[in-house]
Amino acid sequence: MTQPHLLYVAWGYPPCRGGGVYRALATANEFARSGWRVTVLTAGRDTFEQYTGTDPSLESQIDPSIDVVRVPFEWPAQDADIRTYSWLRAHLPQVWHRWRAALDTVTFPERGYGPWRAPLERAARRIQETDPVDLVLATANPYVTFAAADALFEEGVPYVLDYRDAWTLDVFSGVTLASHRSRVGRWEDRLIARAREIWFVNAPIRDWHADRYRVHADRMHVVANGWDPELLGGDEPGTETRGAAVSPMTVGDGDRSHPRFGYLGTMTRMVPLAALIDGWELAKRRGSLPPHATLSLAGYLGYFAVPDPEMLATIERGRAIGVSYDGPVPKQDVGDYYSRVDVLVLALGAGRYVTSGKVFEYLATGKPIVSVHDARSAATSVLDGHPLWTATESIDASAIAAALGRGWQLSQTADATQRDAARAYADRFRRDRQLAPRLRVLRDVATTPSESRG
CATH class of the missing domain: 3.40.50.2000 (Glycogen Phosphorylase B;)
Structure with missing residues (x-):
């Protein structure tokens, strides 16, 4: 053929x-x-x-x-x-952008x-x-x-x-x-x-x-x-082990007083970052999380090369309570990032049509997942049935704090059988x-x- x-x-x-x-x-x-x-x-x-x-x-x-x-x-x-800007763009930027938008769509209706x-x-x-x-x-x-x-x-x-x-x-x-x-x-x-x-x-x-x-x-x-096995430390598609679930990743160190929560993915202004940080702060204040728990936010801030300054400022106010921005993670290193996290946090913009690609990588780790997103999100249907998953009931500080606390408990109580079941659940989503x-x-x-x- x-x-x-x-x-x-x-x-x-x-x-x-x-x-x-x-x-x-x-x-x-x-x-x-x-x-x-x-x-x-x-x-x-x-x-x-x-x-x-x-x-x-x-x-x-x-x-x-x-x-x-x-x-x-x-x-x-x-x-x-700005050295390349025309007189019109430099002196009348709004006029220039309207002109540019019209020019962009002459041959195809898509700006830019x-x-x-x-x-x-x-x-x-x-x-x-x-x-x-x-x-x-x-x-x-x-x-x-x-x-x-x-x-x-x-x-x-x-x-x-x-x-x-x-x-x-x-x-x-x-x-x-x-x-x-x-x-x-x-x-x-x-x-x-x-x-x-x-x-x-x-x-x-x-x-x-x-x-x-x-x-x-x-x-x-x-x-x-x-999710892609070859990018997460598992077997590459096309090998004799293709039907196997992803290889188990290293579980957290087990230090109950220093649990590590992590979010990895592109963050836009649709992601409820402010609510997540408010919930994190409240969870610590209530004692739902240990005082030394940390939350790592990794990935790009916005769609472009320069990080979104407003989002950076939002994250910065959480620094004193264990929140850090750890920047982009090269794809070849995402498996290592996940191996150093005890609980994964899936924060998404609202909408029943929203899934996110990261939800599948999260599944592949076999680790506890805390959803911080609208329950109507399409991501919910992907996660429903995962043995180590918990979700916030609403996008407000109190509900998020409670969900984060449940995520920590899952990380402490999950046994080998539950973790194996979580990885088996993920296998269908390769x-x-x-x-x-x-x-x-x-x-x-x-x-x-x-x-x-x-």
């Missing part, structure tokens, strides 16, 4: 450090492991170095068989070098990313001309990546859209962001109508789209994020297992003659 060729289109790919990069890295790798030739179309390294920050350790995780093609990306609105459509489509067509593609898988966000898939569809190449989240739905508020008549709505209607499959990270987001696009609902699937059903189907799509694809 001829080896099928996948074109994988993703703006954020190593060394990008954004949350979606882990899904992109793992998805392309899994296709390569499953016998596909994979070409990744992504932005240049300098894009991430200049604007978002990088995690160089991620590049070593790219399957060596994958061909990475980088397309230059310019982001004028994020340019912090729209101008990338033309170079992206040209690159996709060049690849198609020199090495014909059997399937395109475009992942968002940004959603301009979908334009490359649409361009090759015109040449007879089927495509899959990996939304991850949503383009026309605010996953935090549940508000519809664009009507079918809007430019975004018209683009989405066209893209979904043509797609072979459409993927979402959780059932609530999938169901919302299935209701909005009922005639295409049968092509919509949940492909959860999952990322390769989330992808496997879709890869089986798409292999058939790629090897079907184009005239019979429909």
